[in-house]
Structure formats: C-alpha cells, structure tokens
Amino acid sequence: MIEMKKKESTHNILGDHVETDKRVLEGSRSAPAFRGDVVFTVSDAQPADPELIRLAVATCAPRAITSNEVDGEFQLTLDKGRCIMCGRCEEAAPIIFEAKSNFARPARKRSELVVARPPENAATGPGSSHEEIGKRLSEKIRGTLGRSLAIREVDAGSCNGCEVEVAALNNAIYDVERFGVHFVASPRHADVLLVTGVGTRNMESALRRTYDATPDPKVVVAVGACACTGGIFGDTYATSGGVGNIVPVDVYVPGCPPRPEALLYGLLLAVDRIG
Amino acid sequence: MTTDGAADVHSGAARLESVLLGRFGGRLTSVRVINRNEVHVDLGSKEDIPVLCLYVSDELKGRLATVVCSDERRVSGSFLLRYAFDIENGEDVFVVVTARVEQGLPPSPASFPSLALRLPASALYEREIKDMFGLIPEEHPDPRPLTLHEHWPEDVFPMRKEFELRTKVAKAQDRGYAFLKVEGDGVTEIPVGPVHAGIIEPGHFRFSVLGETIANLETRLFYTHRGVEKLAEDLRLDQVLLLSERISGDESVANSSAYCQAVEKVAGVTPPPRALQVRAVCAELERVYNHVGTLAGLSTDVGFAYGAARLNILKERMMRLNEEVAGSRLLFGVNRVGGVGIDLPPDKSRLVKDTIDGVLDDFNRMVKLLKRDSSVMDRLRGTGAIGPNEAAEMGLVGVAARSSGLDIDTRRDHPYGAYGSITISPRYDTPRHITEREVEMATRRGDVLARFETRVEEVVNSVNIVGEVLRSLDSGPELQAPVPREALRPFGHALGYAESHRGQTVHWVMIGDAPDSIFRYKVRTASFANWPAIETAVLNDIVADFPLINKSLDLSYAGNDL
Numbered sequence: 001m002i003e004m005k006k007k008e009s010t011h012n013i014l015g016d017h018v019e020t021d022k023r024v025l026e027g028s029r030s031a032p033a034f035r036g037d038v039v040f041t042v043s044d045a046q047p048a049d050p051e052l053i054r055l056a057v058a059t060c061a062p063r064a065i066t067s068n069e070v071d072g073e074f075q076l077t078l079d080k081g082r083c084i085m086c087g088r089c090e091e092a093a094p095i096i097f098e099a100k101s102n103f104a105r106p107a108r109k110r111s112e113l114v115v116a117r118p119p120e121n122a123a124t125g126p127g128s129s130h131e132e133i134g135k136r137l138s139e140k141i142r143g144t145l146g147r148s149l150a151i152r153e154v155d156a157g158s159c160n161g162c163e164v165e166v167a168a169l170n171n172a173i174y175d176v177e178r179f180g181v182h183f184v185a186s187p188r189h190a191d192v193l194l195v196t197g198v199g200t201r202n203m204e205s206a207l208r209r210t211y212d213a214t215p216d217p218k219v220v221v222a223v224g225a226c227a228c229t230g231g232i233f234g235d236t237y238a239t240s241g242g243v244g245n246i247v248p249v250d251v252y253v254p255g256c257p258p259r260p261e262a263l264l265y266g267l268l269l270a271v272d273r274i275g
Numbered sequence: 276m277t278t279d280g281a282a283d284v285h286s287g288a289a290r291l292e293s294v295l296l297g298r299f300g301g302r303l304t305s306v307r308v309i310n311r312n313e314v315h316v317d318l319g320s321k322e323d324i325p326v327l328c329l330y331v332s333d334e335l336k337g338r339l340a341t342v343v344c345s346d347e348r349r350v351s352g353s354f355l356l357r358y359a360f361d362i363e364n365g366e367d368v369f370v371v372v373t374a375r376v377e378q379g380l381p382p383s384p385a386s387f388p389s390l391a392l393r394l395p396a397s398a399l400y401e402r403e404i405k406d407m408f409g410l411i412p413e414e415h416p417d418p419r420p421l422t423l424h425e426h427w428p429e430d431v432f433p434m435r436k437e438f439e440l441r442t443k444v445a446k447a448q449d450r451g452y453a454f455l456k457v458e459g460d461g462v463t464e465i466p467v468g469p470v471h472a473g474i475i476e477p478g479h480f481r482f483s484v485l486g487e488t489i490a491n492l493e494t495r496l497f498y499t500h501r502g503v504e505k506l507a508e509d510l511r512l513d514q515v516l517l518l519s520e521r522i523s524g525d526e527s528v529a530n531s532s533a534y535c536q537a538v539e540k541v542a543g544v545t546p547p548p549r550a551l552q553v554r555a556v557c558a559e560l561e562r563v564y565n566h567v568g569t570l571a572g573l574s575t576d577v578g579f580a581y582g583a584a585r586l587n588i589l590k591e592r593m594m595r596l597n598e599e600v601a602g603s604r605l606l607f608g609v610n611r612v613g614g615v616g617i618d619l620p621p622d623k624s625r626l627v628k629d630t631i632d633g634v635l636d637d638f639n640r641m642v643k644l645l646k647r648d649s650s651v652m653d654r655l656r657g658t659g660a661i662g663p664n665e666a667a668e669m670g671l672v673g674v675a676a677r678s679s680g681l682d683i684d685t686r687r688d689h690p691y692g693a694y695g696s697i698t699i700s701p702r703y704d705t706p707r708h709i710t711e712r713e714v715e716m717a718t719r720r721g722d723v724l725a726r727f728e729t730r731v732e733e734v735v736n737s738v739n740i741v742g743e744v745l746r747s748l749d750s751g752p753e754l755q756a757p758v759p760r761e762a763l764r765p766f767g768h769a770l771g772y773a774e775s776h777r778g779q780t781v782h783w784v785m786i787g788d789a790p791d792s793i794f795r796y797k798v799r800t801a802s803f804a805n806w807p808a809i810e811t812a813v814l815n816d817i818v819a820d821f822p823l824i825n826k827s828l829d830l831s832y833a834g835n836d837l
Contacts, residue, residue, distance in 0.1 A: 013643050031595065035602040061514035086517050086608060099602075153474045157499040159833045160476055161524025161605050164568075167474045168594070171587040185472035202424045202498045202836075203477060206469045232518055237433050237442050238502035257524065257605065 029129050030101050030259060035087045037104040038064075038097055040078065040117040050074055056093040062225065062232045065089060080104045081113040081228035081242075084256035106253040106266035108273070110244070113228070113254055130174055133264040138179040140271045145191065148180040149271060152190035152214065156207045156243050157200030157233075161257040162224040166194060174260050181267060187213040192270050194263075195247070198226040198233045199240035211247040219270045221251040223263065228252045285312040287366030291335070295370075299327060310540045310769045312689070313359075314370045321374040321387050324356070328390055328397075331360045331370050338363060338683070339670050340772075341781045341799035342400035344408050346436045350766060353377045354410055356387060358397075359770060359781065363688045369770055376410055386411040396670030399807070407434035407504075422497045422836075425450045433505055440502070440509045457483035457491045465818065469498045476832035480821075487817040492810050496835055503837040507796035508787070512538060512612060512763070515793055519782070520607050522798060523834030525568075528554070528561045529775030530782070530800065530834075531610040536691055537771030537784035538612050542762040547753035550614035551693040552744050556627065557601065557609045557617075558773065559737040559744075563631065564593035565776040566730045566737075567638065569829045573727060574645065576823040577654040582645050589634050589641070596630045599623065614755030624745050635738045642731050655724035659812040659824030662721055666808070673778015673801045675808055675828055678729045679721035682712065685774040697740055723827040733776075760790060768795075777801035777829055800834035 030036060053074045057065050064082035068075045076096070083104070089097040096117070107113050141149045153166055169176045170183065184190050187210045199207065211220070220243075225231030227243045235241025243249060250273045253266035288308045295316055296306045304317045318327060331337040337360030347355050354376040362368040379385035389412035391398035401412035402421040409432035423431070428447040432438060454464075462485055469477035479495035503522055507515045519534035520527040532554055539546065546554075571586035594604040601609050601617050608616055619627065645651050661671070666679035676683050685691070687699045719725045765788035772781045778801030787794035805828060812824050 008647065010644060013647070014640050031598040031602075033600070033602040034598050035608065061510065061517045084517065084521075085603070087602070088513075088517075154470055155476045155499065155832075157501055157833075158476070159501075159521040159524040160831060161521065161527075161607075163474055163476060164525055164594075164605060168587075168591060170474075171591050172584045173588060173591045183474060187470070197499065198501055200498065200500055201427075202500050203469065205426075206477065206498065210470050232514075232521055233501045233503075233506065234441075236440050236502045236506060237438070237444060238500050238505075256521075256607070259604070 030103065030261075032101050034101045034259075035085045035099040036102050036255075036259070037100040038078065038080065038083050038085065038087075038089065039100055040076070040115070041094075041096060041098045052093045052096065056089045056096060059088045059092045061086065061088075062229075062234070076117040077114055078117070079114045079229065080254045081110060081252055082225055082231060083254060084225050084232050103259045103262040103265070104254040106251055106258075106262060106269055108251055108269055110228070110249075110252060113252055128261065128265070130261045130264055133261055133268060134174075134176065134179040137181065137264055137268050137271065140268060141180040144271050144274055145180075148182045149192060149267065150182050150184045150190045151192045151194050151267075152184055152187045152210070153194045153196070154187075154207060154210050156195050156197040156203045156227065156246070157239065158197030158224065158226055162196035162227075165257045165260055166196065166223065166263060168260050169263060176264070179264075187211075188215065190214050191218065191274060192267065193218065193220045193247075194223055195220060195227050195243045195249075196223045197243070198230050199243040199246045201238055201240065204240065204246055207243065207246050217274055219250045219273045220247055221253060221266050221270050222249045223253045223266065224258055225254060225256045228254055231256060284308045285367055287362070287368045288312050288314050291362070291368055291370060298330070299323075302326070312368050313770055314368060316370065316372050318372065318374040321356070321376055324358070324372065324374050324388050325390055325393065327372045328358050328360075329393060331372060332394055335360070335362060335370065336364055337361060337370055338667075339394060339396040339400075340369065340779070341783060341797060342397060342404070343783045343795070343797040344404045344410065344434070345785060345795040345797075346408060346434065348378060349436060351375075354385065354408060356404075357783070359783070361688075361779070363683050365688075367689045369689075371770075384409060384411050386413050388413050389415040391415050391417070395668050396804075399803070406432075408432050409435065419453060422500055424497065425452055433502065438505075440505055452495060454481045454493050454495075455483075455491060459485075461485055462490060478832050482818060482821075484818055487819070489813045489816055489818060489821070492813050492821075494806060494810060496806065496832060499833045499836040501833075501837065504796050504798060507793050510793070511791040512793060513791070515796060516610060516612060519798075520610075522837065523800060523802065523831040524605050525565055526561065526775040526777060526780070526800070526831065526834065528557045528606050528609050529773045529780050530798070532558060532692065533771040533773040533780050533782040534784065534796075535610050535612050535771070536773070537769045537782050538763070538786075539758070540769035540771065541764070541767040541784065541786055542613075542758045544613050544756050544758050544762065546614040546692075546756050547751050548693070548749040549618075549751045550754045550756075552748055553615045553617065553619055553754070554610065555693040555697065556619065556741050556744050557606055558775075559741045560593065560597060560600070560627070560631075561606055562737045562776040563634070563734055564590050564597065565829070566734045567593060567634075569826060570642075570727065570730055572826040573655070573723070573823065574651070576826050577651050579645070579648065579651050582641060582648075582651070585637075585641055589638055592630065592634055596627060599626060611755050613758045614753070616755075618754055619745070619748065624748065628742060628745055631738045631741055635735065638734060652724070654820075654823065655727050656722065657720075658723040658820050659816055659827060660720055660722040661808055661812050665811055666721065669807050669811070670804055671778070671808055672804045673774065674726055674729050674733070674776070675805050676778065677716075678719055678725035680716045680719045682716045683779075685772055685779040689772060691772060693744065697743060699736065699740070723823055726827040763791075766794060775801055777831065777834070778805060798837055800831065802831040802834040806830055806835055
C-alpha cells in the first residue's frame with residue numbers, strides 16, 4: 001500500500017480569521033494624516049502679507065499657486081488640477097493654505113478646479129467613503145447604461161502612481177465590479193477612457209489612436225495632476241501639459257495620485273456625461 | 276592626486292587609487308577620492324575609455340552602475356563622460372572613469388569609443404547618450420534611436436545646454452523602427468502595445484514566435500519619457516526632490532533617498548540619526564507593499580485568483596499604513612534634503628509594528644498556501660530562467676540579480692543612511708553562515724520560482740528590519756539637518772544610491788552655479804538596468820508565460836523612460 005501524504009487543509013493554514021479585518025473594511029475614509037484637498041483657510045479674510053504670498057507662489061513646484069496684483073492687493077488663485085499635494089504651501093504659509101484629509105473633488109470643467117481667495121464656498125465636508133460613492137455610481141450605471149460601465153485604462157506617461165490606485169479599485173476592498181464597473185482589455189469595448197499621465201510626445205499617437213478606436217458615446221476621464229494639467233512635469237519638449245491637449249477631456253480627477261474614492265467620484269461624473 | 280577630506284577616505288578607495296595610478300599613471304590626468312568612496316580617474320584621452328573601463332570591469336570586478344554624460348562645454352569646453360563602476364567585493368567603493376569628448380567640427384560630429392561589444396551593459400547608455408547629447412558611440416552595434424522615437428528630427432539633442440526645456444519640436448517624418456526580423460518557416464510576429472490589456476504602463480513588445488515558443492523578443496520602451504533629467508535643470512533643489520519621488524511612483528522613497536543622499540554628500544551634511552532611521556523604515560515599508568503586490572500579480576498570472584485577492588488585501592493594508600505614516604498611500608513626502616519631513620512618534624511606531632506583524636502573519640499563511648498548490652508552483656518552476664553569467668553580463672541588480680545567484684545588495688555593499696547598523700540578512704554573520712549563503716546562492720536558478728522565493732524572503736527580512744529599527748529609534752528630536760547654501764559649491768557632484776524593491780537606483784547630481792540649481796541630474800533606476808533581462812528570460816518559453824515572467828521581474832516603465 002502506498003500511503004499518500006494528506007494535504008494540509010486550507011482552513012488549517014489560513015486559520016479562522018481573514019485578512020479583511022473590520023478596520024480595513026469600515027475605515028474606508030482617508031487617514032487623518034492624508035494630504036488631500038489643498039484649500040485656502042477661511043480663518044482670515046484680511047489680505048495676507050505680500051512676502052508670504054511671494055513665498056507660497058515660489059514654493060509650489062507645479063505652479064498651482066499664482067498671484068495677481070490688483071489695486072495694490074494680491075489676489076491668489078489655486079489650481080487644484082496642478083496641485084501634487086506635497087503640502088509645502090501649508091508649511092510655508094499655514095495661515096493661507098491648508099491640506100485637508102479628504103480628496104479633492106473631481107470636476108467636469110477645467111475651470112472648476114481653479115479657486116480664488118477668499119474662498120466662496122469654503123465648507124468642504126468629510127469625504128464620502130467608497131461605499132457611498134460606489135452605491136450612487138451603481139444606481140447611476142443601472143439607470144443610464146442598463147448593466148455595466150466598461151473602462152479602458154490608458155497610461156499616457158504617468159509615474160505609475162496613478163496605475164497603483166486604479167489597480168487598487170479592483171482589489172477585494174474596493175471591488176468595483178460589484179458596482180457595475182468593469183475594466184476591459186480593448187478600447188473597442190469601452191465606454192470610458194481613464195487616461196493617466198502627462199501625455200508624453202512618445203505616447204501622443206498611441207493615445208489618439210486609442211481614442212479613435214473607442215466607440216461613441218465615449219467619455220475621457222483625465223486622472224491625476226499630470227493628466228489634468230501636466231502636474232510637476234508641466235509642458236515641455238517631452239510632454240503635452242495634460243492629455244486634454246491630445247484628446248477632448250470630459251472629467252478631471254485631481255490628485256497625485258487620486259485616491260480610489262476620488263476615482264469613483266470621477267466615474268460618477270463620467271456616467272452623467274453619457275446619460 | 277588630491278583627496279578631499281583625507282581623514283575620511285575609505286581604505287579600499289585609497290588602495291584602488293594607488294593601484295590605478297601605478298598601472299595607468301601615464302594615461303591619467305588625475306586620480307582622486309571624493310565623497311569618501313568615489314575613486315575618480317580622469318583620462319587624458321577618450322581613446323583610453325575601453326582600456327580603463329575594461330580593466331575596472333574585468334580585473335577589479337566592477338559592475339557598470341551608470342554612465343553619465345554631461346554637457347560642460349560652457350564650463351570646461353567639452354562634454355564629459357563618467358563611467359561609474361560599483362565594486363562589490365566587500366569594499367564599499369565606486370570607481371568613476373571620466374573622459375572628455377570635444378565638440379566635433381561639422382560635418383564630423385563628436386564621438387567616443389563604444390564599449391557595447393565588450394561590455395554589453397554599456398549598450399543602452401551609449402544609445403541614450405547618442406539620442407540626448409548627439410555624441411556618436413563609434414562602432415556601436417545598434418545604431419537605432421532609443422529615447423527619442425521615430426518622429427523626432429535627427430538633429431535634436433534635448434540634453435544639450437542650448438536646447439531649451441520648453442521647445443516644441445516639430446514632428447519629423449516617421450522613420451519607423453527596424454525590429455529584428457526572424458525569418459523561416461512558420462515564424463510569425465506578434466506586436467503588443469504600447470497600450471496593453473491590463474492596467475499597466477505603456478511599452479511595445481515584438482515577439483517572433485514559432486508556434487507557441489518565443490524565438491525572439493524585442494522591447495521598445497520610452498513611451499513615458501517625460502524629460503525628468505532636463506526638467507531637473509530647470510527646477511530648484513527642493514523641487515527636484517518632489518520630482519525624484521515621481522520618477523517611478525511606487526519607488527518614491529528609494530529614488531528620493533538616493534537624490535537626497537547625493538545632495539547631502541555635496542554639502543557635506545549628515546542627516547540626524549533619527550531621520551536616517553525613519554528613511555530606512557519607510558524604504559522597507561515600500562519594499563513590503565511592492566513585493567506583496569508583485570506576488571499578488573504572479574498569483575493572478577498563473578490563474579490563481581484567490582491568492583491574488585488575498586495578497587492584494589495585504590497590499591491595501593500596507594498602503595493604508597503608508598498613508599497613516601506619510602500622508603500618502605505611495606509614501607510621497609517622506610524625504611527632505613538633509614533629513615525627513617515626517618516622524619514616527621510612539622503611537623505611529625506602534626501602529627507600524629502592529630500592522631506589519633499582522634500583515635506578515637497573514638502573508639506567511641498565504642505563501643504556505645501558494646507553495647502547497649502544484650498548479651501555482653508548476654507554472655513558476657523553470658520558467659523565464661536567467662543564468663548567473665547572463666545576469667552578470669547584463670549588469671542586473673536587485674531581486675533579479677539575487678535570484679540568479681549574484682549576491683549583491685546596495686544596502687549591504689554600500690551601507691548608506693541607517694543601513695550601516697542594520698543587519699540585512701540576519702543569518703549571514705559567521706563563516707559557516709557565509710558558506711551556507713554561498714551554497715544557497717549557487718543553487719538559485721534564476722527562474723520565476725527563484726524570484727518568487729527571493730521576494731518572499733525579502734518581505735520577511737524587511738519586516739524584521741522595520742522591527743529592529745523601531746526598537747532602536749534614536750531619541751533625538753532633530754529630523755532635518757540644515758543644508759547651508761554656501762556648502763553647495765557650484766559644480767560639486769556626488770553619487771547617491773539606494774536599494775529599491777527593484778534593485779539599486781543610482782542618482783548622480785551636479786550642483787549648478789545659480790543658487791539652489793542643478794547642473795546635471797542623471798538617474799539610473801533598477802528598471803533601466805534590468806529591462807534587458809526580459810528579452811533573454813523569455814527565450815524558448817511560451818507566449819502565455821510572458822506576463823508571468825514580466826511580472827516576476829517587476830520592471831517599471833516610468834523609471835526606465837524618465
């Protein structure tokens with residue numbers, strides 16, 4: 001008789017608990033330390049010290065902060081589409097800037113990402129969790145498309161940070177397939193092009209051809225500071241200063257990189273465009 | 276024959292200095308040691324590049340770590356080529372062979388002797404230099420462009436100083452790229468990319484297949500070329516730090532550490548001990564979340580979705596920890612020139628320790644499950660093998676090198692930051708253990724399974740390192756040493772290096788003459804060194820195994836393309 005070694009059972013190896021402990025599932029909001037949405041502080045409406053403004057403008061590597069002198073007063077604007085959430089402006093001028101721990105809201109128009117000081121509607125509530133956004137997205141997809149939203153992701157020159165977050169949407173925590181969001185292998189099957197990266201010159205024709213291969217109606221979502229505006233890489237010999245300069249963009253998702261919740265929120269806006 | 280700061284010169288560097296001087300004295304204009312462990316050898320003539328470089332490579336067993344070209348015509352009247360070799364025989368030394376290349380008079384362009392045929396690892400650097408600087412490597416076997424694709428005019432050299440960063444170069448006629456043709460009965464070509472089916476970065480793969488078997492593979496990269504090095508010359512020192520984090524998003528700590536280290540060396544500044552420890556902890560956290568992610572990817576690619584799902588949960592837990600610690604899920608914002616921008620107070624330290632211990636426990640169970648499963652193991656074993664000689668010839672680094680039996684690890688061979696007092700692999704300290712290590716390295720077969728096992732081992736090691744560092748955290752409140760502007764002397768330069776989860780990343784920084792500016796920033800990530808490996812590894816495997824082999828090497832496109 002040959003004695004077969006009995007295989008150790010899966011249950012024996014894995015034990016009773018699972019990796020998805022409660023904290024991970026429920027704590028679906030960003031950590032308090034997260035440097036997310038950079039906003040103008042509301043505390044003071046008085047004109048800020050010109051020296052401080054100059055410092056803040058000079059500090060910002062992607063040039064998201066600009067100042068204009070009007071009648072001897074400095075007007076500050078902040079372009080969230082450029083912001084890479086490094087938090088240096090908050091360190092340099094904490095009475096003007098604050099990095100919130102919620103994600104920056106995606107927008108349908110590029111201009112919606114540019115805010116002026118003093119802020120008009122400064123109240124930014126706590127960021128929604130991926131469960132809340134996902135449920136709204138799921139309803140919207142059912143209402144508009146019937147079943148599912150097909151997405152083709154295109155890296156047009158990112159640092160792969162955005163890819164890490166887009167890929168995270170498919171992990172068992174976010175698990176976006178349950179909301180009807182489906183990543184497809186070909187642009188020909190896609191409703192949405194999720195484009196990351198600065199739009200490099202070497203990717204220009206590939207991006208354009210991918211766009212052309214996507215059937216109408218199609219929506220382009222620019223993901224991350226690079227895709228929105230060029231981010232820290234800007235507009236140079238090698239880059240296009242944002243994928244909007246190569247293909248028409250319908251939704252802008254700011255962030256460096258945007259959190260998975262922000263990506264879901266961006267998809268919510270994308271479905272609106274189709275409907 | 277000068278030594279900067281003679282008191283602090285590595286003994287091995289001093290020895291090599293005299294060896295090189297004794298042997299090649301007549302051909303050299305100077306030999307000197309700077310930054311403690313860089314032996315700089317200046318050649319009188321560029322024609323001596325092959326003699327010196329091959330001596331360092333063959334006799335001194337130096338591994339080509341990077342080749343830096345810089346346009347110093349404005350400063351010294353010529354282009355400079357610096358070949359940096361990494362000596363890994365236990366002596367913490369780099370040998371940098373420097374040669375001048377004068378600007379050629381039209382119509383003959385400036386050129387330099389190519390090493391590609393005798394030192395294959397130099398081939399890609401030389402093609403890159405040709406594209407970016409317009410210096411011609413003489414008798415290079417591969418004249419095709421590399422960084423600048425077919426639609427770039429042939430007379431544009433972006434890294435030359437007269438080329439302005441924001442120049443928009445008109446598109447030239449697409450010249451096409453001459454892929455190697457494999458001909459014969461039944462040979463077909465499969466073009467893949469640059470836009471792939473999965474959520475990954477862009478690159479083009481041209482397979483020539485005979486049935487299912489891969490007869491040849493050519494990779495065509497640089498689709499994500501963002502002009503990182505040129506852009507750095509336009510930014511301030513503190514802004515380049517943010518840029519270095521975004522060279523390859525998932526290795527932000529390694530790349531920014533290497534950058535900071537180079538600038539700190541030029542300034543002669545040592546960050547406070549606690550800052551270096553925080554750096555090391557974050558570097559290891561980075562290693563853990565990426566290795567776990569790669570192992571999840573391998574699990575996906577062999578069709579074991581359950582394993583991938585559970586490992587990806589662990590990755591997500593690590594990324595949430597990253598966010599708690601650094602305010603960014605990708606650990607952006609950890610480093611500052613002169614120290615770090617974050618701290619690990621007791622509550623954070625405890626959170627780190629608890630989380631990684633929990634993750635490790637689950638990780639070990641998952642690995643056991645994967646190893647038990649023959650449907651997983653059979654796909655890994657013998658797939659995508661790279662032999663030790665091939666690995667050495669290509670100059671591989673990191674996990675790819677260690678899995679092929681090359682025992683190199685920058686954390687141990689060139690202990691930087693806090694790594695001088697950290698045990699990288701706890702078992703190798705006695706002669707017996709060292710012999711065991713040698714035997715073990717010799718048995719590594721360089722296949723996907725070996726890379727799988729190396730990664731598993733490194734996850735465990737990294738968790739131990741984090742624990743060790745957290746136990747001995749320096750109590751000093753200082754987290755950043757001041758970097759005085761006057762210490763950054765114009766044209767001072769240094770090598771910075773770190774071991775990312777992919778392998779050694781080497782950054783060469785030369786300070787500019789304007790305040791806070793950079794004259795030249797040369798980045799060589801592990802991906803640039805390891806990409807050639809895939810063309811070798813897939814030969815005689817089947818097309819269906821390509822994703823698996825690709826994932827096992829875990830290469831970054833962005834880190835390669837810059």
